[in-house]
Amino acid sequence: LGLLACGAAVAVATNSGCFVQRDDERVLIIRHSWGELDIPGGLANPWESPQTTAVRETWEETGYRVMAKELLTVGNADFHIFRCILLEPTPPGRPDPAEVKQVLWLTDVEILSQGPWRFQSERKSFALWAQPAAEKAVWQCHGYSKEEWSAVKSHPEKEGEICSRQRHDGFVFKYTKGENGVLAPGCGQCHCCKRTEQPRDVRPWQCYDYTSAESIEFHQADDPKRGERDVCLKSRGDGYEYRYAQGDTLHLAKGCSGCWCCRRKVAYVV
Secondary structure, X not given: OOOEEOOOOOOOOOOEEEEXXXXXXXXXXXXXXXXXXXXXXXXXXXXXXXXXXXXXXXXXXXXXXXXXXXXXXXXXXHOEEEEEEEOOOOOOOOOOOOOEEEEEEXXXXXXXXXXXXXXXXXXXXXXXXXXXXXXXXXXXXXXXXXXXXXXXXXXXXXXXXXXXXXXXXXXXXXXXXXXXXXXXXOXXXXXXXXXXXXXOOOOOOEEOOOOHHHHHHHHOOOOXXXXXXXXXXXXXXXXXXXXXXXXXXXXXOOOOOOOOEEEEEOOOOO
């Protein structure tokens, strides 16, 4: 299956799952066959590390190959949740329809607004983790203008659209439905919150040019495509993180200009 896990493994088998987020900030979510939403994850085999369990379950439930990184939290029933990264932009496998009804990519707002969730208490953590660093700035309540309030009263189902529209006033807006502790810290009980526009994390991705030895290595592999992925993702200890994007750089490595192997500085944050 090409399952990859990294980091310190725990010897005892532990039920685990993956929190997977693309560069467009959407999170990988499954809808179980019985209707509830959750991140991919499940029961451990006796011989597995928690990271291996998380990666295997993600493959089985979504068809995506991922790599497990750091442990984010230990949740209900000692369930370990790891941050995982996509290894390929499209899923080479297929989920079991008897277990998984739908594979979704949700924003932080959609995580809170959609349901039902298998574990209600965890969805707020998922929404919080889904936000980029700039989103966690201090928010404030937005008071609707007379025109906006009239529109909200006439069409309450469109309040999210009315709140979130662009006003070109130096603020960004978010419709939270009162979930401000997660989506907009500091906004009190308002449903429509705003904060001053701030620069986002702009660590730029760039093309990585394989060395001659690396090119020979994956071209001589039994499966050149998988060999290239393994060469791209290998640890080089050069201060960069690598992503095998297969040309899908809009979702996996924005700014990498169609390359299959992309890299960016690990600690470059604005």
